[in-house]
Amino acid sequence: MQSDKNIMKKTLLVGRHGVGKTTLKQVLRGEKPVYVKTQSMEYGDWLIDSPGEYAEVHGLGAALAIYSYEAEVVAMLISADDDYSLFPPNCASMINREVIGIVTKTDRCSPSRAESWLKLSGCKKVFLIDSVSGKGIEELRSYLRKSSYDKLENNMKSNTRLVH
Numbered sequence: 442m443q444s445d446k447n448i449m450k451k452t453l454l455v456g457r458h459g460v461g462k463t464t465l466k467q468v469l470r471g472e473k474p475v476y477v478k479t480q481s482m483e484y485g486d487w488l489i490d491s492p493g494e495y496a497e498v499h500g501l502g503a504a505l506a507i508y509s510y511e512a513e514v515v516a517m518l519i520s521a522d523d524d525y526s527l528f529p530p531n532c533a534s535m536i537n538r539e540v541i542g543i544v545t546k547t548d549r550c551s552p553s554r555a556e557s558w559l560k561l562s563g564c565k566k567v568f569l570i571d572s573v574s575g576k577g578i579e580e581l582r583s584y585l586r587k588s589s590y591d592k593l594e595n596n597m598k599s600n601t602r603l604v605h
Contacts (some may be wrong), residue, residue, distance in 0.1 A: 449487035450585050453509055453538075456518030457527050458493025461545035464572045465518070466490050469582060474572060482508060487585075496527050509536050514585065518543045519558055522550040526558035533563025541584070542567035547576060 454462040464474045466488045483490040489512055495501045509515050515538050517528055533540035542559030544552050547569045559567045568584070570577035 448587055449582075450513040450587055451487050451489070451511065452514045452516055452585055453489040453491065453505075453512035454516050454518060455491055455496050455505055456493065456520075456545075457497050457523070460493065460518045460520045460523070461572055462490055462493070462518055465543070465545065465570070468572045468575070468578055469585075484511075506536070509538050512538055514539045514541060516541050516543050517559060517562060517564060518545055519555040520544070520546045520549070521552040521555050522546055523555060526555075526562065528558065528562035530561050531563045540564055543581065544569045545572065547571045548574065 454466060456462055458478075463477055463479050466483075466485075467474045469488060470486070479490050479492045481492060482495075489508065491505060491508065495505050515533075515536050517533070517540060519526055519528070519542070521544055540563060542556070542562070542564030544555040544559065544567060548571050552569050556567050556569065566584070568577055568581045570581055572578065
């Protein structure tokens with residue numbers, strides 16, 4: 442069986458603490474969700490999990506910009522029960538990668554409000570998910586799966602040799 446690493450777009454998960462980044466990472470990998478506080482950037486196969494403090498503390502935001510270069514996709518997460526958005530209007534335009542929005546905990550409060558915030562931030566595509574029930578997870582996983590074109594392009598890059 443081919444590992445997910447070879448078929449999935451490298452994705453950086455960004456959002457406040459408690460939004461569900463680590464739980465989503467575990468569910469997307471097919472693991473049983475277990476609460477773990479992310480203390481530092483966690484690189485694994487195709488998912489990069491960032492601590493919530495990186496999005497919440499102004500001085501650490503620059504680190505997220507740098508880490509975004511490690512990814513093909515940056516996923517901005519907001520929980521349906523959040524009272525506010527950490528992401529200012531049109532902030533996605535400053536990221537030189539594809540940016541998607543993910544609304545977590547859609548069984549609560551107001552997923553449409555969180556979706557609006559993500560669109561206002563510049564996310565063209567927004568996924569509504571619930572990691573506990575599994576709602577929306579397969580749609581997100583399918584979206585993050587590399588297309589045949591992406592795979593061909595990556596193979597060409599890895600097979601290219603510098604000729605003098």
